[in-house]
Amino acid sequence: MTDHPADAILVLLEATPTGELATSAAGLLAAAAGIGTPVALAVAAPGEAQSLAEQAAALGAERVLAVEATSTQSELTVPHVDALAAAVKLIAPDAVLISNSIEGRDIAGRFAARTGAPIAVDAVGVSRDDEGVLAHHSVYGGAYNIVSAATFGPLVVTVRQGAIDARAESRPVVTESLEVPASGAASAAIESVEPVTETSSRPELRGAKRVVSGGRGLGSAEKFALVEELADALGAAVGASRAAVDAGYIPANHQVGQTGVSVSPQLYVALGISGAIQHKAGMQTAKNIVAVNKDPDAPIFEVADFGVVGDVFTVVPQLISALAERKR
Amino acid sequence: MKIIVLVKEVPDTYGERKLDLETGLADRAASEAVLDEIGERALEVALVHADAHADTEVVVMSMAPETAATTIRKGLAMGAGSAVHIADPGLAAADLGLTARTLAAAIRRTGFDLVITGNLSTDGSGGVIPAMLAELLEVPNATALTSVEITDDAVSGTRTVDGGAMRVRAPLPAVISITEALPDARFPNFKGIMAAKKKPFETLSAADLGIEPEDLSAAWSIMTAIAEKPPRTAGTKITDEGDGGTKIAEFLIENRLV
Ligand SMILES: Cc1cc2nc3c(=O)[nH]c(=O)nc-3n(C[C@H](O)[C@H](O)[C@H](O)COP(=O)(O)OP(=O)(O)OC[C@H]3O[C@@H](n4cnc5c(N)ncnc54)[C@H](O)[C@@H]3O)c2cc1C
Ligand SMILES: Nc1ncnc2c1ncn2[C@@H]1O[C@H](COP(=O)(O)O)[C@@H](O)[C@H]1O
Numbered sequence: 001m002t003d004h005p006a007d008a009i010l011v012l013l014e015a016t017p018t019g020e021l022a023t024s025a026a027g028l029l030a031a032a033a034g035i036g037t038p039v040a041l042a043v044a045a046p047g048e049a050q051s052l053a054e055q056a057a058a059l060g061a062e063r064v065l066a067v068e069a070t071s072t073q074s075e076l077t078v079p080h081v082d083a084l085a086a087a088v089k090l091i092a093p094d095a096v097l098i099s100n101s102i103e104g105r106d107i108a109g110r111f112a113a114r115t116g117a118p119i120a121v122d123a124v125g126v127s128r129d130d131e132g133v134l135a136h137h138s139v140y141g142g143a144y145n146i147v148s149a150a151t152f153g154p155l156v157v158t159v160r161q162g163a164i165d166a167r168a169e170s171r172p173v174v175t176e177s178l179e180v181p182a183s184g185a186a187s188a189a190i191e192s193v194e195p196v197t198e199t200s201s202r203p204e205l206r207g208a209k210r211v212v213s214g215g216r217g218l219g220s221a222e223k224f225a226l227v228e229e230l231a232d233a234l235g236a237a238v239g240a241s242r243a244a245v246d247a248g249y250i251p252a253n254h255q256v257g258q259t260g261v262s263v264s265p266q267l268y269v270a271l272g273i274s275g276a277i278q279h280k281a282g283m284q285t286a287k288n289i290v291a292v293n294k295d296p297d298a299p300i301f302e303v304a305d306f307g308v309v310g311d312v313f314t315v316v317p318q319l320i321s322a323l324a325e326r327k328r
Numbered sequence: 329m330k331i332i333v334l335v336k337e338v339p340d341t342y343g344e345r346k347l348d349l350e351t352g353l354a355d356r357a358a359s360e361a362v363l364d365e366i367g368e369r370a371l372e373v374a375l376v377h378a379d380a381h382a383d384t385e386v387v388v389m390s391m392a393p394e395t396a397a398t399t400i401r402k403g404l405a406m407g408a409g410s411a412v413h414i415a416d417p418g419l420a421a422a423d424l425g426l427t428a429r430t431l432a433a434a435i436r437r438t439g440f441d442l443v444i445t446g447n448l449s450t451d452g453s454g455g456v457i458p459a460m461l462a463e464l465l466e467v468p469n470a471t472a473l474t475s476v477e478i479t480d481d482a483v484s485g486t487r488t489v490d491g492g493a494m495r496v497r498a499p500l501p502a503v504i505s506i507t508e509a510l511p512d513a514r515f516p517n518f519k520g521i522m523a524a525k526k527k528p529f530e531t532l533s534a535a536d537l538g539i540e541p542e543d544l545s546a547a548w549s550i551m552t553a554i555a556e557k558p559p560r561t562a563g564t565k566i567t568d569e570g571d572g573g574t575k576i577a578e579f580l581i582e583n584r585l586v
Contacts, residue, residue: 014490016490016491016492017489017491017492017494018491022490022491076468076469076470076496076498077459077469081463100455101489101490102447102471102472102487102489102490103489103490105454105455105456105459105471106456106458106459106469106471107459108456108459109424109428109456109457109458109459109460109463110459110460110462110463110469112424112425112456112460113425113428113459113460113461113463113464114463116425116546116547117547118423118424118425118547118548118549119423119424119425119456119549120549121424121454121455121456122454122455134552139347140345140346140347142557143345143347143556143557143559144347144554144555144556144557145553145554145555145557146347146352146551146553146554146555147551147552147553147554148549148550148551148552149549149550149552150547150548150549150550151544151547151548151549151550152547153547155549158456185463185466186462186466186467186468186498186499186502187468187469187498188468188469188470188496188497188498188502189496189497189498190494190495190496191484191495191496191497192494192495193489193492193493193494193495194492194493194494195491195492196491196492196493210585234580234586242508252474252488252507252509253488258450259366259448259450259508266585267580267585276342277342277343277344278342278450284560288583288585289560290576290579290580292572292576296565296567301562301565302560302562303560303562304562304563304565305563305564305579306563306564306575306576306579307562307563307564307565307566308565308566308567308568308572308575308576309565309566309567309568310567310568310572311568314568314572314573315568315572315573315576316573317573318571318572318573318574319572319573319574319576319577320573321573322573322574322576322577323577323580323586326577326581326586
């Protein structure tokens with residue numbers, strides 16, 4: 001058996017329904033590389049771990065522990081928790097980093113409950129001091145910055161998707177296969193997974209550098225196309241308010257805000273969005289905010305760097321032409 | 329069937345929410361407290377099932393300061409049959425681990441076929457409590473459901489995961505969490521509010537549950553620093569006079585955003 005690094009940070013790799021490495025892996029491995037030696041754990045269907053391992057090495061994993069089991073495709077959460085427990089036992093990491101996705105939170109929660117490890121959720125960064133690993137959080141819509149740590153033992157950290165821009169240097173692929181005793185813990189059955197095929201070439205909302213969001217002010221799903229048009233002109237991701245999602249203008253995974261995605265882009269453009277506190281909670285840490293709203297008293301103007309009181313249906317087409325003009 | 333719905337009292341998100349910079353805890357005096365909207369939706373799922381199945385018992389449960397009793401009672405007014413309130417000053421600074429252990433002990437004591445929680449609370453936004461409870465209670469977890477079907481011996485539903493839509497099914501007993509894609513909750517009516525006064529309301533301490541809040545043999549997650557960020561200030565605001573779009577383009581160019 002090989003020696004394991006003394007300052008190991010264990011990163012749980014997530015795979016998409018189609019077997020690709022999830023985009024969160026790059027940030028997790030870079031975060032781990034910043035505070036220790038990144039050791040990745042790949043839990044996959046038989047025959048699929050090696051490809052994940054290669055992708056993880058390219059993103060900075062010093063070595064990859066590979067677990068292959070059919071149960072990962074048929075049972076929710078538990079097979080991953082069993083694998084994580086075995087990996088932690090083997091390498092005794094200083095911290096475990098997991099994506100703050102739905103699956104990631106479940107795995108982190110069950111693992112922490114099983115092992116009694118303290119858990120820090122929705123971190124936007126990690127660091128290390130003399131006493132160990134620290135998790136950095138941005139809470140209440142970015143109004144407060146908080147640092148948390150474990151009193152002792154490894155800290156389990158779920159990391160906000162898209163929060164970490166850093167990238168680690170590529171390393172040679174080193175794969176170690178890991179035997180996992182099944183805990184037999186009760187689990188839910190996965191009956192089916194329908195991959196959502198990506199139909200657009202637009203950037204992903206999480207971690208996007210530019211975001212254009214639309215609200216109820218767009219009036220209908222058809223007219224919401226204006227938001228998409230501006231997004232494309234800016235190479236931006238598309239976001240929305242909850243009211244726009246509730247009205248069926250756009251699917252829920254585009255919702256920005258307290259119960260949607262939190263974004264911190266270079267540029268956030270809010271179109272026909274009033275700026276309710278729950279919406280601001282997900283976007284007010286943007287570097288630059290531009291807003292168009294016909295109500296001069298809309299609260300979105302309180303946080304906008306540049307606000308235009310006007311009708312989106314006249315202002316935005318003009319903006320799109322001006323941008324096109326410039327490109328020519 | 330016995331369904332326990334976990335609800336939480338949270339600072340009203342429509343108001344300014346504050347953290348105490350000394351303790352890092354929510355400054356409860358700074359904003360009005362309300363029943364978390366997602367908990368109300370979780371209760372609605374249980375009540376809809378109870379409406380159609382007379383033998384359903386719905387219990388609302390919360391771990392919250394003593395002052396939260398009125399908020400929890402709203403769950404009774406909406407239609408839950410009884411309430412369990414774990415109120416103990418020793419639990420005021422509980423981390424996720426202690427919260428989960430305490431809730432699990434109370435759930436076990438009450439007995440259950442199904443536990444329904446919100447996917448994310450608006451204050452903690454941890455979203456890990458449901459999975460932690462499932463592990464401690466030794467039952468399956470099916471989280472972030474956007475649709476729920478409950479039968480006598482199983483619960484199933486749909487969840488939207490990154491890159492796909494997943495159908496899951498768990499035998500009962502189980503823990504599920506639901507998202508805000510599920511319908512908004514009913515309002516308590518006058519009859520409900522009157523009836524709530526007579527419904528069983530149990531208040532428990534940590535000791536009642538065999539929980540030792542200051543157990544230092546357990547590892548804790550602690551806050552080591554807190555800082556308030558200065559609020560964002562408004563920049564330029566112009567009124568469109570036929571050149572609003574051009575003005576935005578100029579702003580973007582000047583600031584090298586395009
Ligand atoms: C627990 C909880 C969680 C929530 N989470 C979220 C969340 O994550 N994200 C979120 O967004 N909301 C969330 N909300 C909802 C939030 O409170 C608001 O209801 C919502 O953000 C409003 O969306 P909106 O701005 O699109 O709609 P509205 O508030 O109706 O605003 C529409 C705006 O469009 C403007 N307008 C109309 N027509 C035009 C036009 N032609 N040109 C220009 N402007 C126009 C109007 O002046 C108005 O300001 C949450 C609420 C609760 C209680
Ligand atoms: N103190 C608590 N009392 C009751 N339920 C809770 C408590 N904390 C969390 N929950 C439940 O767990 C869900 C997710 O909360 P959280 O993990 O804080 O995001 C909430 O919607 C509640 O259903």
